[in-house]
Amino acid sequence: MVPFLHTWHKVCYIKNMLQSKLFSKVRKEAPSEEVSKNAKLLIKAGFIYKEMAGVYAYLPLGLRVLEKIKNIVREEMEKIGGQEIIMTALQRKDLWEKTDRWDDKNVDVWFKSKLQSGADIGFAWSHEEPITEMMKGCVASFRDLPALVFQFQIKFRNELRAKSGIMRGREFLMKDMYSYAANKEMHDKIYERAIQAYWNVFKRVGIKNDTFMTFASGGAFTQFSHEFQTITDGGEDFIYINREKNIAVNAEILNDKTLKELGVKQEELEKVETSEVGNIFSFGTGKCEQLGLFYKNSEGESAPVWLGSYGIGITRLMGVLVEKFSDDRGIIWPKSVAPFQVHLLCLDVGDKKIKSSADKIYNLLLKEGIEVLFDDRQAKTAGEKFADADLIGAPIRLVVSKKTEDAKSVEMKIRSEAKAKLVPSKSLINTLKKYAKI
Amino acid sequence: MVPFLHTWHKVCYIKNMLQSKLFSKVRKEAPSEEVSKNAKLLIKAGFIYKEMAGVYAYLPLGLRVLEKIKNIVREEMEKIGGQEIIMTALQRKDLWEKTDRWDDKNVDVWFKSKLQSGADIGFAWSHEEPITEMMKGCVASFRDLPALVFQFQIKFRNELRAKSGIMRGREFLMKDMYSYAANKEMHDKIYERAIQAYWNVFKRVGIKNDTFMTFASGGAFTQFSHEFQTITDGGEDFIYINREKNIAVNAEILNDKTLKELGVKQEELEKVETSEVGNIFSFGTGKCEQLGLFYKNSEGESAPVWLGSYGIGITRLMGVLVEKFSDDRGIIWPKSVAPFQVHLLCLDVGDKKIKSSADKIYNLLLKEGIEVLFDDRQAKTAGEKFADADLIGAPIRLVVSKKTEDAKSVEMKIRSEAKAKLVPSKSLINTLKKYAKI
Numbered sequence: 001m002v003p004f005l006h007t008w009h010k011v012c013y014i015k016n017m018l019q020s021k022l023f024s025k026v027r028k029e030a031p032s033e034e035v036s037k038n039a040k041l042l043i044k045a046g047f048i049y050k051e052m053a054g055v056y057a058y059l060p061l062g063l064r065v066l067e068k069i070k071n072i073v074r075e076e077m078e079k080i081g082g083q084e085i086i087m088t089a090l091q092r093k094d095l096w097e098k099t100d101r102w103d104d105k106n107v108d109v110w111f112k113s114k115l116q117s118g119a120d121i122g123f124a125w126s127h128e129e130p131i132t133e134m135m136k137g138c139v140a141s142f143r144d145l146p147a148l149v150f151q152f153q154i155k156f157r158n159e160l161r162a163k164s165g166i167m168r169g170r171e172f173l174m175k176d177m178y179s180y181a182a183n184k185e186m187h188d189k190i191y192e193r194a195i196q197a198y199w200n201v202f203k204r205v206g207i208k209n210d211t212f213m214t215f216a217s218g219g220a221f222t223q224f225s226h227e228f229q230t231i232t233d234g235g236e237d238f239i240y241i242n243r244e245k246n247i248a249v250n251a252e253i254l255n256d257k258t259l260k261e262l263g264v265k266q267e268e269l270e271k272v273e274t275s276e277v278g279n280i281f282s283f284g285t286g287k288c289e290q291l292g293l294f295y296k297n298s299e300g301e302s303a304p305v306w307l308g309s310y311g312i313g314i315t316r317l318m319g320v321l322v323e324k325f326s327d328d329r330g331i332i333w334p335k336s337v338a339p340f341q342v343h344l345l346c347l348d349v350g351d352k353k354i355k356s357s358a359d360k361i362y363n364l365l366l367k368e369g370i371e372v373l374f375d376d377r378q379a380k381t382a383g384e385k386f387a388d389a390d391l392i393g394a395p396i397r398l399v400v401s402k403k404t405e406d407a408k409s410v411e412m413k414i415r416s417e418a419k420a421k422l423v424p425s426k427s428l429i430n431t432l433k434k435y436a437k438i
Numbered sequence: 439m440v441p442f443l444h445t446w447h448k449v450c451y452i453k454n455m456l457q458s459k460l461f462s463k464v465r466k467e468a469p470s471e472e473v474s475k476n477a478k479l480l481i482k483a484g485f486i487y488k489e490m491a492g493v494y495a496y497l498p499l500g501l502r503v504l505e506k507i508k509n510i511v512r513e514e515m516e517k518i519g520g521q522e523i524i525m526t527a528l529q530r531k532d533l534w535e536k537t538d539r540w541d542d543k544n545v546d547v548w549f550k551s552k553l554q555s556g557a558d559i560g561f562a563w564s565h566e567e568p569i570t571e572m573m574k575g576c577v578a579s580f581r582d583l584p585a586l587v588f589q590f591q592i593k594f595r596n597e598l599r600a601k602s603g604i605m606r607g608r609e610f611l612m613k614d615m616y617s618y619a620a621n622k623e624m625h626d627k628i629y630e631r632a633i634q635a636y637w638n639v640f641k642r643v644g645i646k647n648d649t650f651m652t653f654a655s656g657g658a659f660t661q662f663s664h665e666f667q668t669i670t671d672g673g674e675d676f677i678y679i680n681r682e683k684n685i686a687v688n689a690e691i692l693n694d695k696t697l698k699e700l701g702v703k704q705e706e707l708e709k710v711e712t713s714e715v716g717n718i719f720s721f722g723t724g725k726c727e728q729l730g731l732f733y734k735n736s737e738g739e740s741a742p743v744w745l746g747s748y749g750i751g752i753t754r755l756m757g758v759l760v761e762k763f764s765d766d767r768g769i770i771w772p773k774s775v776a777p778f779q780v781h782l783l784c785l786d787v788g789d790k791k792i793k794s795s796a797d798k799i800y801n802l803l804l805k806e807g808i809e810v811l812f813d814d815r816q817a818k819t820a821g822e823k824f825a826d827a828d829l830i831g832a833p834i835r836l837v838v839s840k841k842t843e844d845a846k847s848v849e850m851k852i853r854s855e856a857k858a859k860l861v862p863s864k865s866l867i868n869t870l871k872k873y874a875k876i
Binding site: 021022023024025027049051052055056057058059060063066081083084085086087088089090091092111112113115116121123130134135137138139143144147148149154156158159160170171379 | 459460461462463465487489490493494495496497498501504519521522523524525526527528529530549550551553554559561568572573575576577581582585586587592594596597598608609817
């Protein structure tokens with residue numbers, strides 16, 4: 001029978017949950033040339049694999065984190081009316097020439113190649129041009145506006161240097177949204193709503209309190225832009241902040257004029273190391289005029305469309321989370337994006353009675369719909385299992401052993417806390433649910 | 439509160455379900471240069487957008503179909519132990535040189551470019567080499583085997599011609615799985631299970647009865663391979679079949695020797711036009727020996743790993759479904775992959791009472807978890823709405839109008855059937871559920 005209701009995707013990763021079956025392994029060392037903390041930890045913990053500098057594959061654990069981040073972003077974009085699509089990597093030269101963004105002198109991160117016919121093609125480093133071209137077939141009258149379109153798409157950027165792990169990739173996953181509006185008022189309203197959606201995302205992944213929205217240069221995009229900068233070690237930027245006055249300024253535009261406009265003195269600002277986790281650009285009507293996207297207003301007159309562009313680097317955001325939420329033993333995932341909520345360790349796998357108890361706990365957790373990675377590996381010592389669990393960084397570690405079995409309990413430890421405690425087996429589920437609600 | 443259980447993805451496309459809000463539009467015409475039926479229909483119905491020949495973007499309706507096909511394939515791959523990852527498009531030259539698949543003389547579909555350092559890089563047209571290289575860090579002993587790894591990844595192939603719509607793309611989505619086994623017996627067992635998983639996929643998307651597994655040349659992959667060929671107009675291949683004897687042979691290997699081996703005469707074979715929907719390759723131990731993937735067997739001796747490779751072109755499969763399941767009015771989606779199960783049409787939107795009844799039906803369907811696209815557009819005539827519904831091809835069309843309202847009914851029509859019938863509003867849900875179970 002074909003099911004009547006099709007959910008978008010189904011969760012079906014039970015096989016992966018047995019650590020003995022997980023093909024990707026925890027490693028002793030990251031590649032020696034790897035300097036970034038995020039890549040070192042993620043490679044050692046078996047989340048990613050380095051193909052070359054700035055180019056990483058995502059293994060089962062890493063893919064789970066990515067999909068969870070995507071899902072949070074997807075929900076927030078849909079809440080403000082975003083409709084999901086997927087554009088193409090291959091790009092036509094003629095389209096980008098219209099806006100002066102084909103020439104390597106203007107955009108120095110293109111990867112380019114040729115069709116067998118000899119025609120030039122590029123690999124997309126952004127998507128304003130093709131999406132706007134496409135919208136010419138979708139927007140005819142004011143009734144078709146506003147339109148918000150977003151995608152999760154691989155971007156290719158031929159970066160000269162790529163030493164920040166997954167925080168700056170030559171190939172990376174980005175959520176990019178584009179808004180099309182009939183006039184400045186409509187455009188500004190969407191822009192404000194997008195800012196709010198971004199704050200919701202950053203709150204849900206746990207970095208809102210350390211994230212600041214700054215006014216910055218627009219680079220290859222526009223004259224000015226807004227950036228969301230998160231305080232973190234290993235960041236590539238510096239910003240100047242005043243927490244009390246809720247002021248944040250990018251180094252590149254910090255000057256006397258800016259200070260005066262913001263009503264703050266240089267000495268009141270604190271310099272902090274940050275990483276950009278989101279950026280938004282207002283193109284006004286310029287881009288749509290260049291590409292020929294016009295609509296008929298209610299008077300039947302032709303008018304250019306307003307364009308906004310909103311990016312969140314999904315893989316970069318994952319890197320920032322690792323930079324922020326980790327200690328010398330490994331990663332400490334926020335609950336909202338952890339690959340598994342619970343890491344269940346069975347210490348005496350060889351003892352049938354102990355293994356059977358652990359199996360029961362495992363099945364109980366699955367039955368309750370709690371995501372669990374079950375360390376059922378035979379050849380590993382208790383010490384190795386504890387070290388791997390700390391490295392992988394699930395929010396909750398549970399241990400079943402001879403000792404816990406004798407006490408009719410399970411040992412529970414929150415990854416971010418120092419001490420473990422014994423929880424009676426009977427009240428385990430309630431204790432877990434209580435923790436999750438905090 | 440952060441939810442404790444994280445499903446992999448959540449369904450949240452309600453906004454898209456109002457056709458008045460859907461930014462992508464049904465079109466009168468496909469681009470004049472488009473010759474394939476699948477691309478013509480999908481462009482007209484607003485599922486895809488043509489970026490250039492062989493390069494298509496997927497709009498909200500098209501993305502839904504893709505995700506449903508992916509989900510079916512994902513479930514079947516996981517059932518046989520596949521673990522999902524995502525590799526990279528960017529490829530290192532040195533890796534592919536080891537197996538003689540870098541040179542354009544051997545593989546003529548590469549897109550190549552250069553890093554800013556001047557180093558050559560390629561865009562992946564397949565992934566045996568990088569995945570096998572990666573597995574060198576995952577497979578050490580016989581205890582690590584078998585390992586099955588799969589991904590949904592964009593492939594780039596610089597095809598000379600691309601005239602078959604989404605059935606042959608220069609950029610297309612593929613599910614590729616790779617199996618690593620300790621010996622021939624283990625390898626053959628996985629290969630057989632993969633064949634069964636493929637049959638399950640083809641059954642669930644509705645093409646099993648018209649699909650044949652053939653023995654074929656291995657092309658750039660191996661000397662021989664198995665292909666899954668589906669009878670369809672617009673196919674790029676021909677095969678020879680005998681349905682009674684369940685024999686299928688590719689044209690390229692049809693000769694006296696093959697006929698004798700199969701025990702069939704030329705005149706007993708029927709020539710049919712087909713499209714390849716899946717292929718599987720056995721590399722034996724050759725590829726792993728070239729790349730240096732060895733494991734320690736139970737005697738502690740080093741032995742090479744057996745490699746199998748299993749592809750399903752997800753976008754191609756979507757194209758084949760459109761070729762097969764369509765008529766002169768539009769697409770007729772199989773229930774398992776339809777973007778929506780129900781297309782609800784409100785014909786007299788201007789009449790508040792009628793619109794209110796349609797809204798009620800819409801909300802009732804949503805409450806029951808039935809996916810529905812609601813045509814609530816004001817400016818369209820009944821004729822236009824019927825034509826669009828036929829073009830888009832949801833399995834069930836429901837109509838609410840003055841006429842149906844007077845009869846306290848809803849008009850229901852199965853897309854693949856000729857006649858509509860009135861269903862009393864009260865029994866609508868039961869009728870729909872009954873239909874879904876057939």
